[in-house]
Structure formats: C-alpha cells, structure tokens
Amino acid sequence: MVKKNPVEKAYKNIEFLSSAEARTVRILAEYYEPQARLRRNSIADTVVFFGSARLKSKKDAQKELRLIKQTAKNKNASIYKRKIADAERNLAMSQYYEDATELSRKLTEWSLNLPTDEHRFIITSGGGPGIMEAANKGATLAGGPTIGMNISLPFEQFINKYVEPELAFEFHYFFMRKFWLVYPAKALIIFPGGFGTLDELMEVLTLIQTEKLQKKLQVVVYDEKFWRKVINFEALVEMGTISKGDLKLFSFCNTVDEVFNVITKHLSTHYLNNSIKKPVK
Numbered sequence: 001m002v003k004k005n006p007v008e009k010a011y012k013n014i015e016f017l018s019s020a021e022a023r024t025v026r027i028l029a030e031y032y033e034p035q036a037r038l039r040r041n042s043i044a045d046t047v048v049f050f051g052s053a054r055l056k057s058k059k060d061a062q063k064e065l066r067l068i069k070q071t072a073k074n075k076n077a078s079i080y081k082r083k084i085a086d087a088e089r090n091l092a093m094s095q096y097y098e099d100a101t102e103l104s105r106k107l108t109e110w111s112l113n114l115p116t117d118e119h120r121f122i123i124t125s126g127g128g129p130g131i132m133e134a135a136n137k138g139a140t141l142a143g144g145p146t147i148g149m150n151i152s153l154p155f156e157q158f159i160n161k162y163v164e165p166e167l168a169f170e171f172h173y174f175f176m177r178k179f180w181l182v183y184p185a186k187a188l189i190i191f192p193g194g195f196g197t198l199d200e201l202m203e204v205l206t207l208i209q210t211e212k213l214q215k216k217l218q219v220v221v222y223d224e225k226f227w228r229k230v231i232n233f234e235a236l237v238e239m240g241t242i243s244k245g246d247l248k249l250f251s252f253c254n255t256v257d258e259v260f261n262v263i264t265k266h267l268s269t270h271y272l273n274n275s276i277k278k279p280v281k
Contacts, residue, residue: 030176034149034169038184041166044118045271046147046184047107047263049100050200051131051191051222057101061087061094096191096223097134103189103256104138104146110264112144114272121186121267122147126177127159127168131191136162151177178203186271187218187263190250192226208249209242218266220259224252 016022056064065087072080104123111121123139125132127148139146140162148163151171159168171177182188182204190201201221207213221227236242253259 027173027176030171030173031179034180037166037169041145042118043122043145043147043167043184044116044120045122045186046124047121047187047189047267048124048181048185049104049131049135049189049191050126050193050197051096051100051134052193052197053126053128053130053132054194055097055130055134055192056090056094057097057134058091058094061091065091093192096131099222099256100131100134100189100191101138101141103259104135105142106138106256106260107263108139108142108144108146110260112142119145120271124149124181124185126150126181126196127163129160131193133160133162136160149177149181182207182213185217186215186267188220189259189263190219190221190227192223192230198230205246205249209246216266216270218263219250220253220262221250222253222259224254227252 010016017025065084068080068083068087072084107121108123111119114120122145123135124147125135127136127150132148136146136148137160145167146163147167147169148159149169149171150159151174159170169177169180171180178200181200188204190197201219204213204217204219208217208219233247237244237247251262253262
C-alpha cells in the first residue's frame with residue numbers, strides 16, 4: 001500500500017501565506033517577530049535617526065567629484081557642467097552624513113556608559129543607505145549594538161553593512177515599519193531628507209499633536225536653515241492651519257554638540273533615575 005503524503009499544515013503553506021486572504025497573518029508576523037527579537041536582545045528603547053537615503057559620505061562624494069572632473073578634461077567640459085555642479089552639491093550635503101555618524105557615535109558611547117544590564121537608547125535607523133547608514137555606522141564605531149529596520153522596495157533599498165543580522169529587520173508594510181521605528185523610541189532626530197523623511201516627520205508630529213503618543217518624545221530637527229527653506233512653519237501658523245504652540249512639538253538644532261546635549265538631557269530627565277551617571281562630555 002502506497003503511503004500518501006500528509007496534508008500540508010496551513011501555517012506551512014507558502015502559497016496561502018502569500019495570498020490576499022493571509023494578509024492579516026503577515027501583518028501580525030511583522031508585529032510579533034520584531035517584538036520577540038527586540039526582547040531577546042534586551043533592547044529597552046531607542047533613539048531613531050531619519051534622513052535622506054541619497055546622501056553620501058564625504059569620502060564617496062569627493063571620489064565622485066574627482067572622477068567627473070577627470071572625465072570632463074578629456075571631453076567637452078560644457079556637457080559635464082551640470083554633472084560637476086551636482087557632484088559639488090553632493091559633496092556639500094555629505095556634511096550631514098558625517099554629522100550623523102559623529103552624533104550616533106557620541107550618543108552610543110554615552111548610552112554604553114549607563115549602569116544597566118539592558119540596552120538603552122539604541123541607535124536605530126531605517127536600515128538603508130545615506131543618513132540611515134551613517135547612524136548605524138556611528139554606533140558601530142562606538143562598539144555598540146545598532147538596529148536597522150529596512151523596507152523591501154523593488155529598486156533601491158538594502159540593509160547597510162553596519163547592521164548585524166540579529167538586529168536587521170525586513171518589512172513589507174510601511175505602517176508596521178513606522179510602528180516599530182516609533183514605538184520603542186524616546187527621541188527622534190530628523191536630518192535633511194526627501195518625501196520619506198517628510199512623511200515620517202509629519203506623521204510623528206501629528207501623533208504627538210493629537211496625543212496618540214503620550215510618552216515624552218524629543219523630536220530634534222537638524223539644521224534649521226535647511227528645514228526653514230523646505231517648510232514655512234510660521235506660514236502654517238499665520239494661515240491658522242496649526243497653532244503657535246504646535247511649533248514647540250519639536251526643536252531645531254544646528255550642531256552635533258547641540259543635539260547631543262538636548263537628547264541626553266531629555267533622556268536623563270525623563271527616562272533615567274538619579275543614580276545614573278551624568279552624560280559623558
């Protein structure tokens with residue numbers, strides 16, 4: 001008698017799990033699996049960096065500019081005028097990458113000095129390139145753990161090399177990724193960025209404004225000159241679409257040291273007891 005193959009269990013049926021009918025199962029998996037892994041690694045809370053995926057390190061930006069200028073010497077230079085201008089802009093913008101790396105390093109060194117068995121205020125990013133990579137890089141340089149919460153996209157984003165596999169998360173759903181970026185966070189730092197960064201900033205400010213987030217969450221917007229050029233916050237007040245008090249939901253900072261002082265003061269005041277050491281200078 002030929003033994004029949006056993007019927008496949010529903011939770012092992014890949015075709016079903018990938019179907020529209022199982023969408024809620026996939027959503028729950030993106031809630032429970034990160035929760036389990038964060039607990040397993042004793043991650044108590046986080047500090048999150050948002051910012052552009054397109055920004056380069058200063059080293060890479062300098063290399064790009066040098067190569068374009070070398071190519072332009074042997075060809076019609078006028079054709080490369082725009083490319084050179086773009087590369088020079090990228091080099092100027094690379095300062096944000098360097099600042100994010102340095103800030104992440106300083107915050108990680110500070111958190112590693114706290115007398116606790118838990119991992120406190122772990123630097124977290126969206127896991128991709130640009131400012132995300134810089135944040136994870138800085139934490140790695142300081143010798144601390146760092147989290148990357150990547151989103152699967154069809155054309156550009158992959159987890160950066162500074163995130164260890166155990167703390168590298170891969171999301172399909174943007175809203176579940178946003179949840180895990182914000183839920184454990186005690187502070188958010190918003191570096192210059194595009195649509196994604198604007199989306200993250202505005203959603204967080206809306207959650208705070210509407211009191212859906214009731215914890216003490218420090219939101220720092222990095223480089224006032226950049227952000228005031230991009231968003232006319234005062235015009236929103238003048239037009240009556242937000243209240244003047246809403247401008248107090250976030251703080252502008254313009255240097256690494258300024259952000260470091262604001263963040264560590266906030267965390268020490270609201271989330272550390274009196275026995276914790278003073279912040280490392």
